[in-house]
Amino acid sequence: GGRAGRHLMDPVSSLVEACPGIDRATAADVLVATGGSVEAALLALTSVAPSVPAPPKPKPPKPLQRTLSALASREAVDEARNAVREGHSVTSPSPSEGASSPWWFDESPRSTFQLPPAGTIPEEAFSQLTDRAPVVALQDAGLVNFNARCSTLFALRTQSDGNCLAHACALALWGLHDKQLVLRRAIKRVFLEGAGNSMTARLRARWEAEMSQTVEMGAELLESEWGELKRQASTTEEPGREGRLRFLEAFHVFLLAHVLRRPIVCLATDWKDAYGRTLVSGEQLGGVYLPLEWDEADVIKVPIVLAFDSAHFSALVTSEGEEPQPGLLPLRRRDGSLLPVHFTAAAPGVPASDEDERLELLATNMDLDFLEDGTPCARLVYGDAPAFMQELLRSYLERVFDGAPAAPDAAAKASASR
Secondary structure, eight states, X not given: OOOTTGXXXXXXXXXXXXXXXXXXXXXXXXXXXXXXOHHHHHHHHHTTSTTOOOOOOOOOOOOOOSOHHHHSOHHHHHHHHHHHHHHSOBOOOOTTTGGGOOOSXXXXXXXXXXXXXXXXXXXXXXXXXXOHHHHHHHHHTTOSSOOTTSOOOEEBOOOOSSOHHHHHHHHHHHSSOOTTOHHHHHHHHHHHHGGGSHHHHHHXXXXXXXXXXXXXXXXHHHHHHHHHHHHHTOSSOOTTOTTOOOOOOHHHHHHHHHHHTSOEEEEEOOEEOTTSOEEEOHHHHOEEEOOTTSOXXXXXXXXXXXXXETTEEEEEEOBTTOSSSSEEEESBOTTSXXXXXXXXXXXXXXXXXXXXXXXXXXXXXXOEEXXXXXXXXXXXXXXXXXXXXXXXXXXXXXXXXXXXXXXXTHHHHHHHHO
């Protein structure tokens, strides 16, 4: 699940859109009365909005079946998880570092997961690893698989438990869900550093600049909204929602791009609630999140590609052996418009980038090729997969072709450890 993008719209407008019949003055008054918490204000307004029934309660997340980690051997899964945890940890602060300690990975992951070559695994197994719904929605919106000269993207099935942003990134990198909260903890760490960390301070300035483009907010309300972003990054279950973490959103995507030192391209459709009301537009959330606060030499220029559809993030990946090689991801939609690049203003009052400036930022942070019509495309370059990823996939394929069930008690273990 995802709540991504709320902070790309001013809080009052978000409340007015979510509660038909409520005017801006009322929404603003309730927002102030609830201490600036959009969630609390939304709850209060929903109870008074005319003729608007309460949204249905979310169902508890269902375990995914027959993913790589559910069907591969426990030894291969454990080896992969240990490699991820040990190889991509966050530097532990020394007592003298205090609030200025780093929160980014010591060594950023260069791997990108790919599905096995088409036709090399049974169709049923392929369909269990992938999810057609987000790809169909993105195709209808002219965001993926519309250009024969570019790569075909597939969505991996991604757990819906409030942590789908981190899950989707982990799947795109390693083929594993973020069940050990490696990425989630890295996001949380950003907020624990406070203003003493210059990187954190600069990222907050970019967030404030993005907010100021739509509404002028006082220091008190900005601090309240920052606190809400911090609470959303919690690694503990949301109260009253067993098995679910709090949703992450657009600014958290931007933070992950800095944790990983890799661009993240999010292709998004409009998020509508059960009553057809648009809560987040694809334009607000979708686009490119660049590690703008890193020097070019520190950036891994192969983007992570995500889908956001029906309030849910999932990983978008290619299949081995697919043409073209290297893979190409168009950075314009089918209608020719360039994808937005978020958080480009370094501070409030600094204007957002125009298209030429966005293209320059894209070229600095990604390796680009240009099609005959001038469409910029990010190269999806894949090196050799790490040994643990190769073993995980080998073990999975072995069990698929043997028709063997997962290891004893695999369903319970997979649900707990993915």
